[in-house]
Amino acid sequence: MEGMIIPNSKDQHATILLMGLRRGGKSSICKVVFHNMQPLDTLYLESTSKPTTEQFSSLINLSVMELPGQLNYFEPNYDSERLFSNIGALVYVIDSQDEYLNALTNLSMIIEFAVKVNPKIQIEVLIHKVDGLSEDYKIDAQRDIMQRCGDELLDLGLEGVQVSFYLTSIFDHSIYEAFSRIVQKLIPELPSLENMLDNLVSHSSIDKVFLFDINSKIYVATDSGPVDIQTYEVCAEFIDISIDLDDLYIENEENNNNNNNNNNINNNSNNNNLLNNAQNITSKSKELKSISHLSNGSVLYLKQMIRGLALVALIRNENQISTSNNTNINETFNEILLKRSNNDEIEKSLTIIDYNVDLFKDSLMKIWKTSKLIK
Amino acid sequence: MSYSRKKLLLMGRSGSGKSSMRSIIFSNYSAFDTRRLGATIDVELSHLRFLGNMTLNLWDCGGQDVFMENYFTNQKDHIFKMVQVLIHVFDVESKSINKDIEIFVKSLTNLQKYSPGAKIFVLLHKMDLVQLDKRLELFTIMMDKLQKISNPYNFNLVGFPTSIWDESLYKAWSQIVCSLIPNIDVFNKNLLKFNEILDAEEIILFEKTTFLVISSTASIKQQHVQSQEELDPKRFEKISNIIKTYKQSVSKLRANFYNLIIKGSNKNFYLDVLTENMFIMVVLKSQQQQNEELLILDNIKNARKWFEKIENEN
Ligand SMILES: Nc1nc2c(ncn2[C@@H]2O[C@H](COP(=O)(O)OP(=O)(O)OP(=O)(O)O)[C@@H](O)[C@H]2O)c(=O)[nH]1
Numbered sequence: 001m002e003g004m005i006i007p008n009s010k011d012q013h014a015t016i017l018l019m020g021l022r023r024g025g026k027s028s029i030c031k032v033v034f035h036n037m038q039p040l041d042t043l044y045l046e047s048t049s050k051p052t053t054e055q056f057s058s059l060i061n062l063s064v065m066e067l068p069g070q071l072n073y074f075e076p077n078y079d080s081e082r083l084f085s086n087i088g089a090l091v092y093v094i095d096s097q098d099e100y101l102n103a104l105t106n107l108s109m110i111i112e113f114a115v116k117v118n119p120k121i122q123i124e125v126l127i128h129k130v131d132g133l134s135e136d137y138k139i140d141a142q143r144d145i146m147q148r149c150g151d152e153l154l155d156l157g158l159e160g161v162q163v164s165f166y167l168t169s170i171f172d173h174s175i176y177e178a179f180s181r182i183v184q185k186l187i188p189e190l191p192s193l194e195n196m197l198d199n200l201v202s203h204s205s206i207d208k209v210f211l212f213d214i215n216s217k218i219y220v221a222t223d224s225g226p227v228d229i230q231t232y233e234v235c236a237e238f239i240d241i242s243i244d245l246d247d248l249y250i251e252n253e254e255n256n257n258n259n260n261n262n263n264n265i266n267n268n269s270n271n272n273n274l275l276n277n278a279q280n281i282t283s284k285s286k287e288l289k290s291i292s293h294l295s296n297g298s299v300l301y302l303k304q305m306i307r308g309l310a311l312v313a314l315i316r317n318e319n320q321i322s323t324s325n326n327t328n329i330n331e332t333f334n335e336i337l338l339k340r341s342n343n344d345e346i347e348k349s350l351t352i353i354d355y356n357v358d359l360f361k362d363s364l365m366k367i368w369k370t371s372k373l374i375k
Numbered sequence: 376m377s378y379s380r381k382k383l384l385l386m387g388r389s390g391s392g393k394s395s396m397r398s399i400i401f402s403n404y405s406a407f408d409t410r411r412l413g414a415t416i417d418v419e420l421s422h423l424r425f426l427g428n429m430t431l432n433l434w435d436c437g438g439q440d441v442f443m444e445n446y447f448t449n450q451k452d453h454i455f456k457m458v459q460v461l462i463h464v465f466d467v468e469s470k471s472i473n474k475d476i477e478i479f480v481k482s483l484t485n486l487q488k489y490s491p492g493a494k495i496f497v498l499l500h501k502m503d504l505v506q507l508d509k510r511l512e513l514f515t516i517m518m519d520k521l522q523k524i525s526n527p528y529n530f531n532l533v534g535f536p537t538s539i540w541d542e543s544l545y546k547a548w549s550q551i552v553c554s555l556i557p558n559i560d561v562f563n564k565n566l567l568k569f570n571e572i573l574d575a576e577e578i579i580l581f582e583k584t585t586f587l588v589i590s591s592t593a594s595i596k597q598q599h600v601q602s603q604e605e606l607d608p609k610r611f612e613k614i615s616n617i618i619k620t621y622k623q624s625v626s627k628l629r630a631n632f633y634n635l636i637i638k639g640s641n642k643n644f645y646l647d648v649l650t651e652n653m654f655i656m657v658v659l660k661s662q663q664q665q666n667e668e669l670l671i672l673d674n675i676k677n678a679r680k681w682f683e684k685i686e687n688e689n
């Protein structure tokens with residue numbers, strides 16, 4: 001994996017290239033999204049001096065390559081030509097808390113070259129570090145950046161090029177949302193995945209379902225209902241909770257090594273450990289499954305799929321009286337027990353969901369097999 | 376049913392982390408949330424129901440010098456009378472150790488006078504700021520020193536290295552709280568009995584709001600646990616930490632959780648409400664038994680009355 005800058009051309013759709021000026025936040029994004037680093041710990045990151053690559057494997061092979069930001073003297077040459085011809089998406093990071101005019105010039109130059117080499121390349125721009133900005137300034141900055149970028153491309157005669165913009169920060173879930181949408185565009189099977197998830201939802205009491213990449217918490221697909229940030233976060237965190245508990249009771253050498261590390265789930269800064277977890281989980285024969293009943297009648301449901309993916313769903317109990325939403329704090333113990341014994345309905349729907357999720361997993365395996373054949 | 380009140384003093388210099396740990400353990404704060412806390416003015420009292428008929432009166436004593444001066448003069452009988460437990464917090468990164476110790480000595484002096492039977496816990500806190508391989512040495516040296524200081528006052532210290540950024544905080548507070556439960560042995564005995572029925576790998580009891588560990592089968596039968604040695608010795612406090620995090624997580628959906636069932640890679644986990652004040656976690660080797668889930672949940676239901684009775688005997 002190390003040192004491999006030019007990806008295998010067979011995987012071209014699956015490769016994301018992360019670029020941007022120095023200190024824009026590229027390394028931080030990689031560490032936070034793909035290595036579970038705590039956002040605050042990125043303060044201690046050293047400036048990137050070598051191109052690095054990251055790989056993560058979900059339904060497709062995705063690798064994120066990060067080039068150091070110092071390439072503002074960017075000179076097209078043979079290598080960069082090969083580089084751009086082999087990637088699916090170019091993600092350019094702009095530091096919104098800094099003077100960004102230089103970045104915009106740099107960006108349009110890169111776009112000009114990239115599109116020439118690879119007309120199908122997706123151009124994605126992260127207007128990054130927006131956590132420090134007020135709501136008003138955020139909107140203004142976005143409008144200004146989009147406007148200027150459009151103007152520059154117009155000057156270069158590239159008005160047809162599609163550029164997508166995202167407001168992001170590593171301090172909240174916006175960076176995951178942006179990456180999820182970027183990755184999804186690279187998955188040719190996305191429409192069928194979404195279809196299958198919609199099917200799952202319409203045949204059961206599922207309220208929202210995500211197909212997650214376990215390691216990064218990027219969602220590879222979701223049903224067509226709107227994504228609510230809270231629901232996304234709770235579902236993503238449910239994966240960590242399940243894996244962390246499971247890992248405490250794995251009796252093997254590896255685990256003993258992990259015990260020495262003082263890692264914990266408040267600051268999941270221990271990269272190796274988490275990588276181990278992700279590897280453990282994919283290599284284990286038995287699939288992880290977890291279910292939790294909540295006081296508002298909902299149920300959280302997780303089932304491990306193939307290739308480091310997990311399906312996580314929020315199931316609503318339709319029989320629940322909606323006024324009971326906030327009473328849980330003062331709810332008496334007897335009320336809890338009573339509610340739980342009335343739960344036959346939801347147990348039945350869980351059985352149906354189990355069955356349908358198994359079907360979904362089968363289809364997923366089929367899709368993966370055929371998509372491999374295409375390559 | 377008799378209520379028992381326990382007075383816990385939380386002492387230490389300003390900024391040592393007293394209010395932070397209190398908020399995490401008893402008020403469902405995350406470690407991040409503690410950055411919002413301001414310095415405590417005078418004493419902040421909180422009354423916490425614990426296991427049904429026990430009330431913890433937690434005295435979070437603001438550590439700024441002006442307040443401290445008062446505790447040791449005008450307010451000394453008010454503060455130091457009827458104390459069951461003193462929890463003294465030291466910031467391991469403190470720049471003024473002499474002053475820290477001076478305060479500690481004053482606390483000991485007053486405690487000896489007003490509550491000689493009190494237990495003393497010393498938390499060497501913010502351990503996360505110390506390099507991993509230096510922690511044990513630092514802890515041993517400091518505890519040695521503090522114990523020597525305490526000897527003339529006839530107090531035996533129980534010390535813990537703690538940090539809000541890992542599970543160590545849960546270990547310390549579990550032990551502090553367990554030291555206050557009079558019939559802890561009855562809990563332990565019954566938990567073992569329950570396990571004769573379930574034949575689980577491990578059963579753990581948690582207090583419901585704090586998720587502090589009250590009892591566990593492994594901790595009781597420590598003597599003959601060769602096979603357990605491979606398991607993470609910090610797993611109990613880690614579970615507390617994980618479950619607490621889960622609780623915070625689902626609160627975003629304005630909900631709490633009733634249970635959590637995980638069919639893991641080689642163990643199955645059943646976390647469920649046991650009594651009004653306790654959760655139980657049963658860990659089983661997973662053996663594809665068809666009706667395992669029903670069986671376990673049913674047994675937990677049946678054990679409910681049993682454990683409710685013990686709670687009320689407190
Ligand atoms: N690194 C680190 N910081 C901590 C830890 N515990 C608390 N802090 C931080 O220390 C600061 C002060 O904590 P407080 O809990 O307000 O201190 P206090 O002892 O209550 O102070 P007074 O109320 O003035 O007596 C907060 O910003 C906490 O986030 C810890 O374990 N590690």
Ligand SMILES: Nc1nc2c(ncn2[C@@H]2O[C@H](COP(=O)(O)OP(=O)(O)O)[C@@H](O)[C@H]2O)c(=O)[nH]1
Nearest residue numbers: 022023024025026027028042043045129169170
């Ligand atoms: N406020 C804020 N700072 C960020 C964000 N992302 C990165 N940073 C900070 O920006 C600085 C430079 O980040 P780095 O990843 O090294 O930039 P690179 O040179 O592009 O790889 C670091 O101090 C990060 O902590 C963000 O979303 N918000």
Ligand SMILES: [Mg+2]
Nearest residue numbers: 393394414415
């Ligand atoms: Mg305080």
